[in-house]
Amino acid sequence: MDQTDTRILRALQRESNRPVADLAAELGLSASACHRRIKALEGAGIIKGYSARLSRRKLGFNILVFVEITLRSQERSVLEGFEAAVRASPDILECHLTSGQADYTLRVAARDMDDYDRIHRDCLAALPDVSAMHTTFALRPIKFWQGYPVR
Amino acid sequence: MDQTDTRILRALQRESNRPVADLAAELGLSASACHRRIKALEGAGIIKGYSARLSRRKLGFNILVFVEITLRSQERSVLEGFEAAVRASPDILECHLTSGQADYTLRVAARDMDDYDRIHRDCLAALPDVSAMHTTFALRPIKFWQGYPVR
DNA sequence: CGTGAAAGCGAAGCGCT
């Protein structure tokens, strides 16, 4: 992981479909050397994979919500049951065990308020052992995922 | 945007570097038809681009924090100043204007606690017109970004 | 919109420095 690797990572997390030869030229490297470095980064698991970035709005997901959830207890079996339910729900985009008042922080996308209501009733409130739920609506994105600040 | 398009999107947000011919075969389609649909989705801006997914831990970002920030006022000029500063900071991965007590919700990555301290002092506390800051540490990821539940 | 075939280009492998 030297300077060249970090430059490759910065470039690929911005735009991964660009020809390796282009990127190599930009870094003053031959295509084959650059290609070998990329394969090494993939092999090391630093590059986990490649994804298409989709437009949330164009897909019709007009609502983005952060949900903080507190459980009835912190017992191992309770946490495990909750986490399994979270993993099974396609409406929950992301979930982290967190510090602070609440136990978990979730990220949820919905098409509109009716859709959010459905998710709230059928998915969130139906999660096992929830004792409190605090929701924060994202009104306007200021800055969106631009990747990690690899140095 | 029919059933076939949604299946293409689901596949590409999971793994975008796989051969179009493979994907086409899976959907019972020819490579060229599939390719044409992908280009149309790109043209429509539904596919915004392609990115490498990097491993946060392998990059040495051991800390992930959600920061809720309240500003001294809601005046337009104050918001704009704050937002410009946010966009300029590489340490702030993401930022949304949100409902609720706080005004903004940020996502921040740090290498370790010393690094987070640096970010806290030099980046977050240095943001203009901040009146309150509430931080939540992500202790353990339960579910990570798996893309939107395209139907 | 779909298919199949043809062409053009980039990725992947190799021998060498």
Place this chain on the structure above:
DNA sequence: AGCGCTTCGCTTTCACG
């Protein structure tokens, strides 16, 4: 590690149903 070359496969385009 890096370079250039060659090969092979995939992407991309075209003519057509």
